[in-house]
Amino acid sequence: MGLFTDENRAVSAIEAVKGSPWQLRRVHSPIPSHKISEALNLKKSKVGWFTLAGGITGFFSGFLLAVFTATQWNLIVSGKPVVALVPFFIVGFEFTILFAVFGNVAGLIHQMQLPEFKGLEEYDPRCSGHHFGVTVSCKADDLEGLKHFFQDKGGEVKVISNGFV
């Protein structure tokens, strides 16, 4: 792992690794970084689809719950129809938000694969502070070359295990 205190240097190392025989495994950063996202050509997250699915489910759940409870007794209240669209829309709206948020959380858990504690083995605690960590795998005989590469890029080298630097 190459540890950089400068985001631009980390980005430069990522760009250089892309044209090398080494394999970029992971990048750790203390903040979400647009520059790193661009360097890695990251696609848009699919979390939104979970959110959307939750929202649609929520609206119909809320609205139909209100319809169900109202039709159990069929009483006309305040002159409004038994299945009153406007008040039930409010219940539908609140359930839309609630279930969309549930969907969002489920999407985050599913996409980020959390909780996941094995990732901590290939991680340096400084990456939550002020370091940007670029984890690259290489063959054992390439290790020295990779170390020099990170040092040349202005990073600090941490060997995590055989093959991961």
Place this chain on the structure above:
Amino acid sequence: MSELTFEKIDQTVLETLKPPDRSYWLTVGILFLGVLTGAACWIYQILTGLGVAGMNNPVAWGTYLINFVFWVGIAHSGTLISAILHLLRAGWRNPIARAAETMTVFAVCIAGLFPFIHLGRVWMVFYMLPVPNQRNLWQNFQSPLMFDVVAISTYLTVSSLFWYTGMLPDLAIIRDRATGVRKKIFKIISLGWTGAHEQWRHYARGYLFFAALATPLVISVHSVVSWDFALGIVPGWHTTIFAPYFVAGAIHSGLAMVLTLMIPIRKLFHYEKIITVNVLENVAKTIIFTGLIVAFSYATEFFMAWYSRNPLEVAIFKYRPTGDYAVGFWIMVICNTMVPLLFFFKRFRTTILWLFVISIFVNIGMWYERYVIIISSVSHDFIPHAWGLYSPSIIEFGIMIGSFCLFFFLYLLFVKHLPSISMTEMKEAVGQGASHAD
């Protein structure tokens, strides 16, 4: 803020999580006694009956409902700051976002207690939940009180999830610097967060959706609370302005509470370089804006009563500034609309003492706003022989004091055990591209 580095931010915030001294535990202990007082009053009310409260016929809604609306209102600026200002990319929100979100979560919890207290027979609460029971009774979702159950539950759930999700990267920072049992605890609650690019990719998107969903929610929740009143035909309540008026008032009171909480914390935790005067000044400017909306709403209510020529509406709006609750009315007007105008002067916006004092005035004024709206209307509604007066009983005062103590008790526990400033968002605000170490 330019003097800040990533390391300094971490150091400053982590410093606040070191074991507290005796004065902290003494304060926590005093507040806990206040909580016990409130709990004892509630238990006494449950054992004796709702008659121990000052509520009567016609004033069947007293301080329990006043405090319910007050605390829901306090909860609103947390979402304004964390969600709406996030969507608007207002950088000054970052230092106070976490504190405001936490305030939201605790305030909604406390607000949620008051309908239970107001019920009297609290064990009957399940009648408000859509669960099958032996008499096959179901809720009527045409009632705004049922909207309230759904809206407040949704708001509590969403704001808690938003708060926890936003805290994940910060929990990982604490985990990485903790030892022993504390490390194990934070390892679990940070869910193994490592800040890997794949995690950030989904997290940033998910957080954006959280903000986008919380924004309409916050507006809907206080609108729903306002409909508890506006959908009734009581003079002074039955008006369409209530929803925007309540939302603006909620944000007004919430922002004032943010100042009330953040100013002492800023001093005690040496957050001066993070929560700069500029941040507090921006909160003050927003208070001017919400204060003017509230003032406009007060004026509109009077105008509409006069313009409608409805004798009941005219009567209630003559009664409010001159009747039995006139003191409350004028406290409301002065504290909510006139005192915040002092923030037009830079000296008041940038002097910490003035910011704190004015925030207290607004808090008091907003409590009285709910007092005036709720009590004056039902005590003086349609038929003169049915009019009546209300004053809270000692039990109600006990429960109210208990609720304030509970809020500050929870808040004090929070600030010493979890990061009261979002380190990650502060790092984002400091800027990217530069070297991040000292």
